[in-house]
Amino acid sequence: MLQKLKQSSFGKLLYRLSRSSLGAPLRHLAQALQHEALNPAHLSARNRAHNKAQMQILKAFKAQNSALGK
Amino acid sequence: MNQPPAAAADAPEEIPLPFEARPVLLLFSDDSTLFFALRMRDCLRAADPDLKIHMGWVVEENALSYRQMEQLLPEGPDLAIHGKGVFRELLLDQRYKAILTSRVFGALGGQLRRPEISAAAGRACVLAFLGGLDFFPQNGYFRRRNCDGVYLFPASEIPVYEKRAANWEDRMWQEVGFGHPTFLRPEIEPPADLATRRDIYFFTQALSPTSKRGRLHMLEAMAAIARANPDHRVWIKLRHLPHENQQHLHLEKHDYPGLLKELQDPPANLRLTACTMDEALENAALGITCTSTAAIDVLRAGVPCMVHLDFVDNYVDPLVEPMRRLFAQSGVITSLEDMLNLRAQAPNPEWVEDMFCPRDLGTRVLQTITRFNGRAFQVEVL
Numbered sequence: 001m002l003q004k005l006k007q008s009s010f011g012k013l014l015y016r017l018s019r020s021s022l023g024a025p026l027r028h029l030a031q032a033l034q035h036e037a038l039n040p041a042h043l044s045a046r047n048r049a050h051n052k053a054q055m056q057i058l059k060a061f062k063a064q065n066s067a068l069g070k
Numbered sequence: 071m072n073q074p075p076a077a078a079a080d081a082p083e084e085i086p087l088p089f090e091a092r093p094v095l096l097l098f099s100d101d102s103t104l105f106f107a108l109r110m111r112d113c114l115r116a117a118d119p120d121l122k123i124h125m126g127w128v129v130e131e132n133a134l135s136y137r138q139m140e141q142l143l144p145e146g147p148d149l150a151i152h153g154k155g156v157f158r159e160l161l162l163d164q165r166y167k168a169i170l171t172s173r174v175f176g177a178l179g180g181q182l183r184r185p186e187i188s189a190a191a192g193r194a195c196v197l198a199f200l201g202g203l204d205f206f207p208q209n210g211y212f213r214r215r216n217c218d219g220v221y222l223f224p225a226s227e228i229p230v231y232e233k234r235a236a237n238w239e240d241r242m243w244q245e246v247g248f249g250h251p252t253f254l255r256p257e258i259e260p261p262a263d264l265a266t267r268r269d270i271y272f273f274t275q276a277l278s279p280t281s282k283r284g285r286l287h288m289l290e291a292m293a294a295i296a297r298a299n300p301d302h303r304v305w306i307k308l309r310h311l312p313h314e315n316q317q318h319l320h321l322e323k324h325d326y327p328g329l330l331k332e333l334q335d336p337p338a339n340l341r342l343t344a345c346t347m348d349e350a351l352e353n354a355a356l357g358i359t360c361t362s363t364a365a366i367d368v369l370r371a372g373v374p375c376m377v378h379l380d381f382v383d384n385y386v387d388p389l390v391e392p393m394r395r396l397f398a399q400s401g402v403i404t405s406l407e408d409m410l411n412l413r414a415q416a417p418n419p420e421w422v423e424d425m426f427c428p429r430d431l432g433t434r435v436l437q438t439i440t441r442f443n444g445r446a447f448q449v450e451v452l
Contacts, residue, residue: 036280036281036282036386039386041385041386042383042386044385047385050380050382050384050385051382051383054287054380054381054382054406055287055382057406057407057410058287058290058291058294058406058410061294061298061407061410061411062294062297065294065297065298070297070298070300
């Protein structure tokens, strides 16, 4: 979708505006929209379960070693 | 260091050396291509200690810092390759018998596409290797279609390449071989001092994990391993320093030195290093990586290896699934629990045989070059 937008005349207009002297707010907005935390894949139940499981394993390992005084 | 090549201005007056007596030119422009060139040089020297080998620095594509150049090639390159038409000159002026590269530079590929250059008598043979672990090799195969020799891996990819090549109309004389200097069959015996080694290396990569959260998770896992093993040192082996390699194909978004500052109370035995891969492998007890070619270096050195792909946010990382497919039969893909408890598995010998080539690579490459020179249909180019 982004690729299509980039190739359209509207996309090119947005790019030209963002590069102009008054384009800073547009650049900041684009940056915010492309932030890695906004990836919809983070919302999937399967992916959230994966992350949770990995964090739990690490947490349990840390706790186990902490109990051993390490 | 080899004798520097004769100045271009003197070349027309010189009588060219006989084909077999000419040096071989190895091309590089960034750290990956320089690693290839250095290892290829070792393979060629092992096959023929008298062979003259020149290191050719493709300046226009340079992504090496001075520090990296000084660290990896302190004697410096033999030749700086720059300017329009330079590859035509290198191919036709009978100064070299072969040009070996792990990257088909655009200007070189452009020359090879010309039928008169391809059929030119007495020209240098161009042998292309893969850039390294390639998760999407189809484009790379196509870019190498006009090279005189193509060396691939795993061995099972050779019929795949040949099948694709059957549809290329502009294919000329070409030999397809198995191998890459980084993918030489591992030493059968592990290093003698392995049991007494105390250094664990995490070989970082520019692209994987992709997210900051994923990278911090890996860093926290390394810190946990360091705390659990106070008699070991856990090294975060950096591919390059944060300010370096800004022109590299793979640009790092979240560097580990910066992330380490965000870690609460990191243990003293968790450290950063920018040493070379060979230095790291000299004293590594274990090598851990995510999607990096480093796994291959670790396995080749006979050091226990873990490929960890279950890091946080792995689903946004486009390299995870291809790496999982390529290493599926390797036996070294390691879960977080096994990684934290340092439970490494030996690699599967059948997978090793398919992935790693026999150690006579240098000899086989020189044989390809000789056969190239004897090929049918060679013409004088004016």
